[in-house]
Amino acid sequence: MVSRDLDFKGKTALVTGGSSGIGLATAKLLAARGAQVVITGRDSTKLKEAANSHGFIALRSDAASISDIDALDGALADKQIKQIDALVLNAGIVPFTPLGSWTAQAFDEAFAVNARGPWFLVQALDRRLADGGSITMVSSFLAHRGGSATAVYAGTKAALTLMARGLVPTLASRGIRINTVSPGTIATPAWGKTGLPEDVVAAVGKAKLEANPLKRFGTAEEVAESIAFLASGAASYINGVDLQVDGGLLVE
Template identity: 40%
Template sequence: MSAPTALITGGTSGIGKATAELLHARGYRVIVTGQNPDTIAAAEKALPEEIVVLRADARSLTDTDRVTEEIRERFGALDVLFLNAGIVRGRPVAAFDEATFDDLVNVNFKGQFFTLQKTLPLLSDGGSVIFTVGIGAIRGISGGSVTSATRGALLSLVPSLAVELAPRRIRVNAVSPGAVDTGIWAKGGLPPEAIEATANATASRVPLGRLGTSEEIAEVVAFLASTAAGYITGENIIVGGGGGIGV
């Protein structure tokens, strides 16, 4: 019997990369995608050589088709789909322009939906689909309106997909990280001093008194991917140190 196969979008850094390393250590064949040349190059050096690293822009359905075909040719099927790719653009409503709005929708929602659609024929019966949502989808975060809305759109998919795919015993769940130190604030364009201030202020509002780690989120994803979570579907697992952020 061949090892299970997992595709992780947004898998070249942060939570995706930590999950790739963990699943590989547990015997999975792993494919990760990313679109930033720097993080792709770093991942190729840092990840075990057995992990396949592919360049794919979540906004591009052509890229998604190419990744799907490569998985078909290399592995024939998928057992786990971790839809983790996403971007953050923190700003007040008045500061949003159409291009930024569209970018968030295309990466965080449209890209993940069509990745699922296109890879679904490869997904084995009894497989697992996991979305990264984020605590902002259910708790208010100043400046996070559109980012949270796109993640909330993913969250609204989960119950319906869980019902739709249940005849194939495919489980569909979400994981919602709270305050996790993944480096994503830097990707949002904040200067270093603002990043540090944001991280400190956020950690101070978490009951456990600290930011989480990518590795801690990866453990939850690995659980949802496994047969140990065989009776869990349609759920959103919050991993946020007790919550309290955005209050």
């Protein structure tokens, strides 16, 4: 039996990037705990598959598109969704590119998806966020430790983390809490979308595995548990934190 403080019965949650990986695991967990779940993403086929399999409401919305973001409030109204109790901003891309290979377009896209999109989505849905609700943003352990090929990605996630913290006093007057979760190396499809060659991805993964005190990758479900906790009544006095879900990877 789920504790009442962790129960989402009668509440509505919106999860961006909710058709795969951490987003899908979070959407499934929140639904299992009673929430009506709305998922967004830019792949209509994957959204439809997830919605049909798990009973979600699926709304196509590209996290980098301001017009899509602005239209989302109206799309929610069309679905008779009056308020969002738990907003989970998970959509993101993972570009791992060395200095000499970056283009201005790729740089701008990384920040548009990972930082600009969440900021303007909070702005667009401000009046639909329930008083006393929660916002949880998915950051990364790399926000605390960059690298040669991960510098831009780390920068997007550091920006996201600090923007979330900066919104705390703005949202507190309505009792809305905002926190971030920083996953470490997690076994999700994102590993195959870094843009790096397979042998490089394998080498990076091996190095992270050896550096982790638990000697394993985390799972999307483990991150989802942390997100659900921060979004729940059990975390009612937790506000403005960055929860590192990394198996101790950042421990020196």
